[in-house]
Amino acid sequence: DAGITQSPRHKVTETGTPVTLRCHQTENHRYMYWYRQDPGHGLRLIHYSYGVKDTDKGEVSDGYSVSRSKTEDFLLTLESATSSQTSVYFCAISESAGRYEQYFGPGTRLTVT
Amino acid sequence: GNSVTQMEGPVTLSEEAFLTINCTYTATGYPSLFWYVQYPGEGLQLLLKATKADDKGSNKGFEATYRKETTSFHLEKGSVQVSDSAVYFCALSDQTGANNLFFGTGTRLTVIP
Numbered sequence: 493d494a495g496i497t498q499s500p501r502h503k504v505t506e507t508g509t510p511v512t513l514r515c516h517q518t519e520n521h522r523y524m525y526w527y528r529q530d531p532g533h534g535l536r537l538i539h540y541s542y543g544v545k546d547t548d549k550g551e552v553s554d555g556y557s558v559s560r561s562k563t564e565d566f567l568l569t570l571e572s573a574t575s576s577q578t579s580v581y582f583c584a585i586s587e588s589a590g591r592y593e594q595y596f597g598p599g600t601r602l603t604v605t
Numbered sequence: 606g607n608s609v610t611q612m613e614g615p616v617t618l619s620e621e622a623f624l625t626i627n628c629t630y631t632a633t634g635y636p637s638l639f640w641y642v643q644y645p646g647e648g649l650q651l652l653l654k655a656t657k658a659d660d661k662g663s664n665k666g667f668e669a670t671y672r673k674e675t676t677s678f679h680l681e682k683g684s685v686q687v688s689d690s691a692v693y694f695c696a697l698s699d700q701t702g703a704n705n706l707f708f709g710t711g712t713r714l715t716v717i718p
Contacts, residue, residue, distance in 0.1 A: 523704065534609075534694060534708035535649070550705065582648055589704040593639060596648040 495519055496597035498583050504603045511570040513600050515583030517563075523586040524566040525550075525594065526558065528579040535582065541566055542589075573604045607632050611695045611709030618685055618716050626680040626712045628669075628695035636697040638662075638671050638678040639706070643692045652680075652693070685716045 495518030505511050515524060523542055527535040537550030539558040547558050555577060557569045570577055580601050584594040612627040630638065637656045641649040653662030658673035667682045678695060695709040 525705070532710055534611075534710045535696075535706070536708070537705055540705065584649075584706075586704055592704060593651050593654055594704070594706055595651070596641075598648045 496583060496585055496595060498581075498597040498600050500600060501598065502601045504605060505573050506605055507574060508572050511573050511602065511604075513568045513581055513583075513602070515566045515568070515597060517566075517583075517585045519585060519587075519595075520563060521585040521587050521595075522563075523589065523594075524560065525584040525586070526556075526566070526568045527582045527584065528552065528577075529582060529599075530579050538568065538581075570602075573602075575604050578602060578604045607636070607697060607699050607707045609695050609697055609707055609709040612712050614711070615713040615715060618714070620687055620716055620718050621684045622716075624680070624682040624685045624689075624714070626693055626695075626714070628678045628680065628709060630676050630678065630695075630697050632676075632697055632699065634699070636699055638669070639696045639698065640667070640669055640678070640680050641694045641696060641708075643694065643711070645691070649694065685714070687716045687718055690714055690716050 497516045499514045525540040526538040536552045541547045541560040559567045582599045583597040586594045608631045639654045640652040642652045653664040655662040655671035661670045669680045692711045692713045694711045696706045
């Protein structure tokens, strides 16, 4: 299994509070991704990173920001959590672009009350 | 644009039955195609992939063939087991930029003894 961990694994927070989710990899892969999983939508890309300090937006980036100061860590921040951000969040990594597959972490279940 | 349309579930089969989960796609260019599997409470695992037309991906008795003429990548297994109960996701990689994945909505498979 690819060495990907996510923390926390579960979190309950209140509307309006900031939340940071962490993804950590031990594979030294260049690309890292954040997805959210919601019923009826599959997984949708929030943000991705193609190197240290290099990030870009995905399909559903509104209300989220990311940072990557080290190859192994990719942080997802909800600046002011809303109930619509209740979801399961998955981090993924990929060795390179092109025809390389992505490997997924175990997920973080976030509930915003 | 890029999109994946996947057979609606849930699907319930008896052990040793034949499985087909349909997947069709729309893409610009020549995508790679993937099937991922998600067991309860876990992240996504790559099941199989195909990177060009007429390629057949296979793993653990599952197979899928990349059909460019019908833009399809249907998942099949000849004899399912209870342990195959999971959610299956079809996905494509756009082969541009950061290798982003586009997912179908997932198909839940339950296999009963």
